[in-house]
Amino acid sequence: MGMASALDTLCGQSFGAEQHHMLGLHAQRAALVLLPVSALLAIIWGNTKTILISIRQDPKISEEAGIYACFMIPSIFAYALLQCLVKFLQAQRIVFPMVITSGTTALLHAVVCWSLVFKSPLKSRGAALASSLSYWINVLLLVAYIKLSSSCKRTWNGFSKEAFHSVVPFFQISFPSALMLCLKAWSIELMVILSGLLPNPKLETSVVSICFNIFSMIWMISYGLGAAVSTRVSNELGANKPQAAQLASWAVLFMSITEGVIVGTILILLHNLLSHLYSNEKEVIKSVAAMAPILSLSCFLDGIQSVLSGIARGSGWQKIGAYINLGSFYLVGLPASLVFAFVLHLEGMGLWYGIICAFAIQVVSLLIIMLRTSWEEEVRILPAKTALKRVQDSTAPRNIAPNSEC
Numbered sequence: 001m002g003m004a005s006a007l008d009t010l011c012g013q014s015f016g017a018e019q020h021h022m023l024g025l026h027a028q029r030a031a032l033v034l035l036p037v038s039a040l041l042a043i044i045w046g047n048t049k050t051i052l053i054s055i056r057q058d059p060k061i062s063e064e065a066g067i068y069a070c071f072m073i074p075s076i077f078a079y080a081l082l083q084c085l086v087k088f089l090q091a092q093r094i095v096f097p098m099v100i101t102s103g104t105t106a107l108l109h110a111v112v113c114w115s116l117v118f119k120s121p122l123k124s125r126g127a128a129l130a131s132s133l134s135y136w137i138n139v140l141l142l143v144a145y146i147k148l149s150s151s152c153k154r155t156w157n158g159f160s161k162e163a164f165h166s167v168v169p170f171f172q173i174s175f176p177s178a179l180m181l182c183l184k185a186w187s188i189e190l191m192v193i194l195s196g197l198l199p200n201p202k203l204e205t206s207v208v209s210i211c212f213n214i215f216s217m218i219w220m221i222s223y224g225l226g227a228a229v230s231t232r233v234s235n236e237l238g239a240n241k242p243q244a245a246q247l248a249s250w251a252v253l254f255m256s257i258t259e260g261v262i263v264g265t266i267l268i269l270l271h272n273l274l275s276h277l278y279s280n281e282k283e284v285i286k287s288v289a290a291m292a293p294i295l296s297l298s299c300f301l302d303g304i305q306s307v308l309s310g311i312a313r314g315s316g317w318q319k320i321g322a323y324i325n326l327g328s329f330y331l332v333g334l335p336a337s338l339v340f341a342f343v344l345h346l347e348g349m350g351l352w353y354g355i356i357c358a359f360a361i362q363v364v365s366l367l368i369i370m371l372r373t374s375w376e377e378e379v380r381i382l383p384a385k386t387a388l389k390r391v392q393d394s395t396a397p398r399n400i401a402p403n404s405e406c
Helices: 002-016 019-048 048-054 059-091 094-120 124-148 165-197 201-238 242-269 273-280 281-291 292-315 320-344 347-371 375-380 382-397
Strands: none
Touching: 002 019, 002 059, 002 201, 002 292, 002 320, 019 048, 019 059, 019 165, 019 281, 019 382, 048 059, 059 094, 059 124, 059 201, 094 124, 165 201, 165 292, 165 320, 165 347, 201 242, 201 281, 201 292, 201 347, 201 375, 242 273, 242 292, 242 375, 273 281, 281 292, 292 320, 320 347, 320 382
16 A cells, blocks of 8 residues: 555654644544545455456466455455554654564464465465455554554544545645555566466466565565665654754665675575475476576665665655656566567566666666755655645634624
8 A cells, every 4th residue: 555655754754843643643544545545446356357367367367366366355455554553653663562563463374374274165265364364453453552552642642533634635645655656566566467478378477476476575674674764764854854864864775785785695595495485396496596696686776776765755755756666667667578578588587677677767766866855955845744734724713704794
């Protein structure tokens, strides 16, 4: 739910500016926007099979994916609320309770998933249902913490009608936020779909899916760094400390580069082991192992862009980020993937070459924006201040002349 990323800007800057009551309002407003969007996504997921078959995917794979997606529909609404709660707590630098709730959920998920997959007739449907249940468990645990903990007394004052005000201005920030994340995610997932159109679709889909799975697992590290820098930058800007925001940006960027080198080296050295973890078929193992250097480079670049995107979200540059992602992935990355895979016949490896091209353009563009930024000017035009003013204007009583005539 990329639209929840607007809270990186609004909640973070509001907390830094000590406008504590606004955090709860922003979180409620986000939920009001995300839940209807989740309903639209549920309709799309419910028609997954039809959509996949219409774009000439394998009928058996399409049918299985369609069933799995239907059982995952409850998770859409849970994930929307979960993101609102997570952003609400992250902005206040309340991290450890989220680690505890996530750890508890993960332990329960292992038991529930094992039971539904191996001890029930649901099989793969059980895995989807287990994921949905786990998301809802996590939501309930975080709600309980926010309601009972003294840490959130200043920021959560219960449900308020004010959350219905300034929904449109919130949407103006949340929509570009969603585009920033979704344009990237959709392009990578589109690579999996395109792999089904290659000469050996079962092999290529397996290889690309495994690489995507490894990539997503490593991305969680980068996402954590991006979330941390987003919170820190937004807090410092809200507190009118532009130099601290700039220092935090460079510090986390250096951490990302270091992490990328370490993880990339591990990927290359352990490529055979990683291949065996996902498949027993020799052809698949060989193909995944051959992808290790390319996957390593893409993870390195993605780590840098995740931090730069986090800085962008914390600073309120969502619109700029959306334009950059649109150009990087759809004007450069996707066409390059098609050329490498279908024209030059590099197949699955060619699809990832296109992704690397997109990441390179994205990193360079975001880095240029960061280098040209005047942090003192960023403090002056904080999105959170504008949002607060709009809420105050919309809720302020209107003056009526005492002797006015009807």
